[in-house]
Structures are given as C-alpha cells and as structure tokens.
Amino acid sequence: MMLLNVQGVSKAFGGLKALQNVSLKVAAGQIVGVIGPNGAGKTTLFGCISGFHRCDSGTVTLAGVRTETLPPHSICRLGMGRTFQIVRPFEGMTVLENVMVGAMVRHPGTAKARDKASEVLQRVGISHLGDRDADGLSVADLRAMEVARALATEPKLLLLDEMLAGLTPVEAAQMHERFMRLRDEGLGLLVIEHSVPTVTALCDQVVVLNFGEVLAVGTASEVLADARVQEAYLGNKHA
Numbered sequence: 463m464m465l466l467n468v469q470g471v472s473k474a475f476g477g478l479k480a481l482q483n484v485s486l487k488v489a490a491g492q493i494v495g496v497i498g499p500n501g502a503g504k505t506t507l508f509g510c511i512s513g514f515h516r517c518d519s520g521t522v523t524l525a526g527v528r529t530e531t532l533p534p535h536s537i538c539r540l541g542m543g544r545t546f547q548i549v550r551p552f553e554g555m556t557v558l559e560n561v562m563v564g565a566m567v568r569h570p571g572t573a574k575a576r577d578k579a580s581e582v583l584q585r586v587g588i589s590h591l592g593d594r595d596a597d598g599l600s601v602a603d604l605r606a607m608e609v610a611r612a613l614a615t616e617p618k619l620l621l622l623d624e625m626l627a628g629l630t631p632v633e634a635a636q637m638h639e640r641f642m643r644l645r646d647e648g649l650g651l652l653v654i655e656h657s658v659p660t661v662t663a664l665c666d667q668v669v670v671l672n673f674g675e676v677l678a679v680g681t682a683s684e685v686l687a688d689a690r691v692q693e694a695y696l697g698n699k700h701a
C-alpha cells in the first residue's frame with residue numbers, strides 16, 4: 463500500500479527556492495532515503511510533509527488522505543511520526559515521561575499513556591532508561607528516545623532526520639537494526655542520512671536532492687552510479 467505520495471511540492475523562503483517540484487513515494491514496509499548536500503532542502507521537505515511548513519504548491523497524501531493544508535497535530539493523528547535533527551527533550555522530565563507525551567496523542571489518560579510509553583521503550587530496546595532524566599542522556603540514547611517519542615504516536619509512516627549521524631559504529635548498527643525491525647513490522651520509513659554505506663545498506667529507494675530539486679531516484683546503487691549524483695553529492699567532478 464502507498465503510504466506517502468508527495469507530488470510537485472515547492473517551497474520558497476523569500477527569494478530562496480528551498481524545494482522545487484519535489485515528488486516521491488513511500489510504501490508500507492519500505493525504507494526510502496533522502497540524500498543530498500547540506501542546504502539541499504532535506505529538512506525543509508520533512509517540514510512540508512509533516513505540516514510544519516506550508517507548501518507553496520504541490521500535494522501530500524498520507525494513506526489516501528490529502529494533508530498539505532493540515533497542521534502538524536492533525537497529520538500526526540492521521541499516522542505520521544517524525545523525529546528532529548536536533549533532539550530537544552522536555553526539560554525536567556524522565557525518558558518515560560517524554561515518550562508519554564507522544565503516547566498522549568492517542569491515549570489522553572495518564573495510565574494508558576504510561577502503558578503505551580513503556581511498551582514503546584521496550585520495542586526500541588531502552589526500557590532501562592525509562593526513569594532517567596532525559597536532559598542527561600548520551601547522543602545515542604537521546605536519538606533512541608526521539609524514535610520512541612515518534613513511535614508512541616502510533617504512526618504508519620516515520621520521518622527520521624539524521625538519526626545515525628555522529629553515532630559510533632556500534633550505536634549506528636543498533637539504530638539501523640531498529641529501523642529494519644520497524645520496516646519489517648510494516649511501517650514506511652522516510653530517512654535523511656548522509657553516510658553512503660548507511661544509505662546503501664538501509665534504503666530500498668533513494669531520492670537525491672540538490673538545490674531543492676530531485677536529481678535522481680532509484681536504488682542506492684543506481685543513484686550512486688549516476689555521474690550527476692557523484693558530482694553533486696560526492697563533489698567528484700571527474701567521476
């Protein structure tokens with residue numbers, strides 16, 4: 463089933479065309495990667511898809527429902543979860559409480575939200591962190607909590623913005639495992655990642671953005687073999 467269908471999305475900030483006519487699709491049980499140089503528009507694309515930015519034109523359809531004019535909380539309720547590149551935990555709250563905030567989207571009662579949050583911590587493999595103060599977490603644990611917060615909203619589709627960047631190889635492998643498990647459970651994942659080996663190992667499809675435009679779409683090996691991608695993304699003019 464097609465979970466996400468983005469068609470012809472454009473977004474400008476003043477005179478800067480951050481996104482121009484961007485289209486992509488994510489099916490259930492699929493991991494789609496978005497790659498591209500810094501400033502290519504990746505995070506802006508996530509903002510447009512999740513309702514944090516209003517698209518200037520184009521359509522976004524989540525599980526058959528048009529969402530491009532809806533606010534973030536409505537899109538979240540329809541089944542889209544997202545993580546942020548810079549994780550900001552709620553200050554003075556434990557990891558469990560942070561995740562409960564996500565769970566409250568569907569379970570307004572505290573007891574139900576707590577049960578849901580505990581279940582998600584287990585699913586992400588961080589039950590042992592539940593009582594810890596979220597402010598004091600390592601980068602890897604913060605990222606895991608961020609994934610848990612998004613999962614607690616019970617999404618069909620997850621948008622993951624650079625969750626592996628800066629992790630040690632062991633931590634990155636753990637995060638990679640989590641993403642594969644979620645994919646196998648039938649979620650659709652749209653991930654922004656920089657590392658070429660990561661994208662190659664993780665993604666069923668890759669969309670390359672450059673200066674706000676889609677430069678190439680295909681499997682990782684297809685797009686990485688594309689000379690224009692090598693020039694834009696890898697900066698290799700003689701590839």
Ligand SMILES: Nc1ncnc2c1ncn2[C@@H]1O[C@H](COP(=O)(O)OP(=O)(O)O)[C@@H](O)[C@H]1O
Nearest residue numbers: 475478480498499500501502503504505506507
């Ligand atoms: N809120 C904003 N206001 C103005 N310009 C922005 C805003 N967000 C992003 N931009 C600009 O849009 C372009 C794309 O940014 P971004 O989507 O963050 O790129 P990426 O995530 O690929 O590095 C950049 O030139 C950036 O400076």
Ligand SMILES: [Mg+2]
Nearest residue numbers: 504505506547
């Ligand atoms: Mg970004």
